[in-house]
Amino acid sequence: MxxxxxxxxxxxxxxxxxxxxxxxxxxxxxSPDALEQIVFLRKSIECELARRATERVTPALVSELSEIDALLDEAISQGDVPDYLAQNYRFHDVLYARANAPVLAEIASRLWLRFGPSLRVVCGRFGTENLPDRHKDILTALARGDAGAVSVAVAQDIEQGMEQIAAVLRGTT
Incomplete structure (x- = not known):
């Protein structure tokens, strides 16, 4: 092959x-049903990955994620959808890699493959003005070593982004 x-x-x-x-x-x-399932799975898996990553957080990780977030902010301000998507994925990927939970990380990656094209359509249609970005909340909680707050911020980041996709699927935007 x-x-x-x-x-x-x-x-x-x-x-x-x-x-x-x-x-x-x-x-x-x-479909709306598939999206609902993906949201449930993402929140379950990615919040656990974030919690585990918080247990292994270092100043270097917070610094690296802050640099990625700065690039993401720049992409948003410039309306650069492809770079926004790349930096958003990179932020989550670097955070979840620190969790040292390869099975969970692989499942999370596969879920991103399933919703990524829909997020691309939403971003392509509406630009970068109202894109989700709870990363500063994640960074603040990481710096404090507060796994609960990191998990909540990741859940909010997921909900906000997936709600934009759901609105497009419902035809309400």
Missing amino acids: TPVREAIRRLISDGALVFQDNRRVSVPTL
Whole structure:
């Protein structure tokens, strides 16, 4: 199997792509029910990853995440959707890697694959003006070593971003 076919096969198995009857591959349409399930799973898994990461927090981690957040803020102010999406993913990925919970991190990554295209559509449609960014709350709580507050801020970050996707799916924006 060629590397491209193998990559497509994996993305299909992860739910990031769907195979059409006409032998074409496309991004799946996210239903409101599927989105609700993804929100539940993301909050459960990512809040636990954040809690575990807080137990292993270092000043270097807070500094690295602050630098990423500054790049994210710059992307928002410049209306740079691709960079916003990249820096947002990077922020969460770096935080969750510190949790030292590879099974949970892999599941979180697969969930991001499922909702990422929908978030891209929302951002592409509405720009970066009202994008979710609870990262400063996360950073403040991390610096204090407050796992509960980190978990709450991550949950709020997830809810805010996923609500924007849900509003588009409902057609209310």
